[in-house]
Amino acid sequence: MSQYPMTVQGAEKLRAELNELKTVRRPRIIQAIAEAREHGDLKENAEYHAAREEQGFCEGRIQDIEGKLSNAQIIDVTKMANNGKVIFGTTVTILNVENDEETTYRIVGEDEADIKNNLISVTSPIARGLIGKELDDVVTIQTPAGPVEFEIIAVEYL
Known part of the structure; x- marks a missing residue:
């Protein structure tokens, strides 16, 4: 299993x-x-x-x-060294390159996901686009409205 x-x-x-x-x-x-x-x-x-x-x-x-x-x-990401890399459990602040809108998400398991509290599932398109990337990277994430570019401006291991 x-x-x-x-x-x-x-x-x-x-x-x-x-x-x-x-x-x-x-x-x-x-x-x-x-x-x-x-x-x-x-x-x-x-x-x-x-x-x-x-x-x-x-x-x-x-x-x-x-x-x-x-x-x-x-x-438990709090016991890991913060090397600026986005992994499961991290809190990530991203900046929409087009409209300068900041959003902070925490990448969590499927059962914990709650978009109202900015907790996104590790299997969501946004999380999949962010995992493995690092601080200051610019990523293109496919959204329902089309591809959107985000810059990773903070990665926290809280």
Whole structure:
């Protein structure tokens, strides 16, 4: 089975969610099922069926997170020397050469990506165009609006 890159923060977030699911949601769902069973006939018991469905989603998410964590390759860029090269986990500030617009992205694993918080997946076109490049390089990245030139103006190992 292949390994998936993940930042330390991403792994911590998944572990926290897993802990919440196992220690809070799972016992609450089990209690809801027990209470619904006490109401009698299970065939027409909407509360029972809803609780069973929620249990299925919860158990599925627990298995999903456990699988991801077991196959995660956790990369901590803070323990690496900053040589100005863009790699997984780095925070990169790029300048659009055409309109002088600055944007800062952090390159993270697929499960951690959140464009609203400028966290982009390592598999995204922007990240693929930046990885392996260095500070002050000018890169052309294919966007939906066509090719755009960016200059790498900062590479941080945070």
